[in-house]
Each structure stands twice: as C-alpha cells, then as structure tokens.
Amino acid sequence: MDGIKVTAKTTWVWTDLAEQKNPNHSRSGDPIWPHFQKNAPKEWLDQGLIQDAEDVVKEGQTTIFDFM
Structure with missing residues (x-):
C-alpha cells in the first residue's frame, strides 16, 4: 500500500x-475491517473493492439504521 x-x-x-x-x-x-472503516487505502477504492456505505443500494427488509 x-x-x-x-x-x-x-x-x-x-x-x-x-x-x-x-x-x-x-x-x-x-x-x-474496523481500523479502516473511516480512512482506507486509496488503492482499494481505485480497484473497486470498497465504496461508501451511503452509496450501497439495499434490498430487502428495512432496518433501524435506514431511519438514522
């Protein structure tokens, strides 16, 4: 890295x-992994291995986190 x-x-x-x-x-x-949840290696993003949680299209049942 x-x-x-x-x-x-x-x-x-x-x-x-x-x-x-x-x-x-x-x-x-x-x-x-917990130690990378906020700040992660740029190469992972460049390689398409990670994305911001708000950009994930969720399917299925609603959770409490959908309302926060």
Whole structure:
C-alpha cells in the first residue's frame, strides 16, 4: 500500500468485486475491517473493492439504521 488514505462520508463497505475476489473475508455491503472503516487505502477504492456505505443500494427488509 502506498500510504494514501481516502475518507468515507459515512463508513467504507466491501463491494461485489471484493466479495468475488475474497469471499472468505469480504461480503458485499458489509463494513470493512474496523481500523479502516473511516480512512482506507486509496488503492482499494481505485480497484473497486470498497465504496461508501451511503452509496450501497439495499434490498430487502428495512432496518433501524435506514431511519438514522
């Protein structure tokens, strides 16, 4: 990693691509590792492995977090 970080508006979550590449540790829409949830390596964003949680299109049941 080159050390450049990007800051999320909310938190970073894994993308479908991350889940495809590493299904044992990355599930699409789930928060990334706790120590990177707000500031993550820029290369992950550039590679399409992470996205801001507010950009995730959710399907299914509403949760309490949808109202916060």
